[in-house]
Amino acid sequence: LMNGDHVTLGEADAETELDVRFENKSAKKSGTGCVHTAPGHGADDFAIGKRYGLEVYCPVDNGGKFTSEVEHFAGEFIFKANAKIVGFLQESGALLFSENYNHRYPHCWRCKNPVIFRATPQWFISMDDVMSSAENQETGAQKTDVSPLRSGALREIETVNWHPNWGEGRMTNMIKNRPDWCVSRQRSWGVPIPVFYCRACDEAVADSKIVNHVADIFQQETADAWYNREAKDLLPENFKCPKCGGADFTKETDILDVWFDSGSSCVAVLETRGNLQFPADVYLEGGDQFRGWFNSSLMCGLAAHGKSPYKNLITHGWVVDGEGRQMHKSTGNAVSPNDVVNKSGAEVLRLWAAAVDYTEDMRCSDEILSRIVDAYRKFRNTLRYALGNLDRFNPETDSVAQAELLEIDRWALANLNEVVEKVLRAYENYDFQVAYQTLYNFVTVTLSARYFDIIKDRLYIYAPTSFERRSAQTALYEIADKLCRLFAPILVFTSDEAFENLPHQKLQSVHLAEFPAVSEEKNERLLADWERIFSIRDEVLKYLEEARNAKVIGSSLEAKVILTIDADTTFFLLDYFDNLRYVFIVSQVEVHEGEKFAVEIRKADGAKCERCWNYSPRVGESETYPSVCERCVNALSEIEKI
Ligand SMILES: [Zn+2]
Ligand SMILES: [Zn+2]
Ligand SMILES: [Zn+2]
Incomplete structure (x- = not known):
């Protein structure tokens, strides 16, 4: 056989003529390469048929039965007719061989019945053609x-x-x-396709004037007007067929694909x-x-x-279980959003959604949710800590000017500014996971493990109106205010509740507030210096932990830290010497220049101050306050004055 040959089946069936066309589809597979093509029964065959101008022959009706065109089997359901066709071929002596064998065949996903492919008239929206x-x-x-x-x-x-x-x-x-x-879809109800057919000449009428006329009726009566009205009542008055002038029309019965809706x-x-x-x-x-x-x-x-x-x-992506498997009620690994909401609150579920990488499948399990609950508590406690220490603080009258803030307070705000910048950029990119992680790190590391620990002493010990306390409160207020605004999209209720409770709050809700602005001020030096201090602190904390375990000290305030460090670092620490005891949360610090880095923990000198629990050789100096340290003597005399 050659491409383009025109052949008949010879003696077997002289009436049937066949065209030979070569397609690539069967190449490299076993078999003859001869493929039966039925342009009326399958998309690929239809396309091949169109290319070679073959007749689209489809003698199967809407009910899956052979039409009257099919001799002997008209009216038979096609799958039931198979056995009869084999029998007929056998009887007429045309069948050489027959056997059953297994092969794949498409089935309806819904009712599991075998699918019948038929070429039927449908409406299409062209991807490549456009009306001139x-x-x-x-x-x-x-x-x-x-x-x-x-x-x-x-x-x-x-x-x-x-x-x-x-x-x-x-x-x-x-x-x-x-x-x-x-x-077009063959369903009895839906959004209709507003096309009319002329009864006289079969012309399809669907220009934009008519479509708009129908749309106006739908606007008043909903699309059900298509089913309630006659064709003539849906068309403009005295409408005539543009082709034959006829005035009698039928309505299209197909509806639109729901994806069009x-x-x-x-x-x-x-x-x-x-x-x-x-x-x-x-x-x-x-x-x-x-x-x-x-x-x-x-x-x-x-x-x-x-x-x-x-x-x-x-x-x-989709929500999957803790091991990345699809959730099924029957497997018992499904997490119901309602259960999470009832158990932990909608706030936790929302926070989970912000914390996961939604661009891929998202894992969810009780264990994962319990980690989110922990994170939620940390966020909430952070806001609580700030609010708890802002009692009677008026940001307008009590704030310390930025340039005058204590350096560690400026350091905290410089960190906050970086967080603001990063979180806003993340929100801008719909990257909630980065926003969540940035806030989480800020709250757990910068605030909880460092800043809050260190300023606790200042907030509790100094007189309420002292500069030291006001400096910390100024930073705390700014941290709380900005954190509420940054948390607003992912901690909707908690941030609002905290925001409402900020002292002297004038806005009704955090959701009426703007995102914080990013300060242009560059604080690289400040941040780098404190990073250096905190890396020394990390070392010192290890030694303090050891000393506690060895019962050399009880609380860290019972300690005196003797630090031996290289010349360069000693010089660097000179500026921070007064800060070090508060940064390490101990009573006394000595810094010595030496070749080898060393930390020695000793019992602090002097006696324990009854008020602040710091140790000082000067406890007992004051006659008015004999049981407290020199710092507390000052604080108490200031408080007396109020
Ligand atoms: Zn089905
Ligand atoms: Zn007509
Ligand atoms: Zn004291």
Whole structure:
């Protein structure tokens, strides 16, 4: 056989003529390479048939039965007819051999029945053709310069911000390869396709004037008007068939693909609600919507406005269990959102959603949620600590000017500023995980393990209106205020509750407040210096821990730290010498220059101050306050004056 040969089956069936066409499909597989093609029964065959101009023969009706065209088997359900056809061939002596064998066959995912492929008349939206402007004018369409959907979509895809950015490639491939959009469905109810057929000449009538006329009726009566009204009552008065002048019409019975309904929401919703506008800022859905809503919306947005209906597109993965397996009720590994809300609160569930990487499948289990609960407590306790120490603090009258703040307070605020910058950038990129982690690290490391520990002494010991306490409170107020604002999107209620309780709060809610501004001030030197101090502190804390374990000291305030350190560091620490005892949370510190780094922990000199528990050789000096240290003597005399 040669490509292009025209053959008959010879003696077996002289009436049937066959054309020989070579396709690549069977290449490299076993067999003859001869493939039976039925353009009326399958998409691939239909495409081949179209290419070679074969007849689209489809003698199967809507009920899956052979039509009257089929001699001997008309009216038979096709799968039931199989045995009869074999019998008929046998009887007529045309069958050489027959056997049953197993092979794959597509089945309906829903009812599990074998699928029957049939070529049927449907409505399509073309991906590559567009009406010429002449045709457009003829039908009264407004736009004259329309690009085909496919090329328009490929152009618009580049203007969208894709989160994660692989979405762009995925959508591009999908649009490049998608077939024309089949928008008709054979269902008894739905959004109708507003097309009429002339009874006299069968002409399909669907120009934009008529579609708009029908749309006006739908606006008043809903799309059910299609089912309630006669064709003539849906058409403009005295409408005549443009082809034959006939006046009798039938209605299309197919409905629109539901993806057309959801896809057109970008126009129907965005343009009819006062607080919304086309295009949308964000479309957010699971990865399955590249084929569905993301796709149909892009088509509808392009058709309506020649533009993408979304500026940002966010895709998320699915929730899976702690081991990454799909959740099933039957497996018992499913986590019900309602159970989490009832047990731990919606705040915790929301925080979990912020903490996970939503661009991939997201793990969720009781253990993971309990870690989120821990994080939630840390966040809440941080805000509580700040609020608890801001009692009677008026930010307007009691604040210390930024430049005059104690250096460690400025250090805390410099860190806060970096957090503000990072978190805002993360929110800008819809990267909630980075926002969460940045806030978590700030709260647990910078604040809880360092700053709050160190300023506790100052907040509790110094007189309420003292500069030292006001300096710490100024920083605390700013930290609490900005943290509330930064937490607002992911800790909706907790941040609002804390924000309301900030002293002298004038705003009703954190959700009416702006995000904090990023200060342009560069504090690299300050941050680097304190990083150096904290790395020394980390070492000292290890020795203190050992000394505690060895019962040399009880609490760290019973300790005197003797630090031996190189000349350069000793020189560096000179400026911070008065700070060191508070940074290490001990009563006394000595710094010695030496070759080898060493830390010695001894019992602190002097006696324990009854008030602040620090040790000092000067306890007992005061006659008025004989049981306290010199620092507390000052504080107490100041408090007396109030
Ligand atoms: Zn089915
Ligand atoms: Zn007609
Ligand atoms: Zn004291």
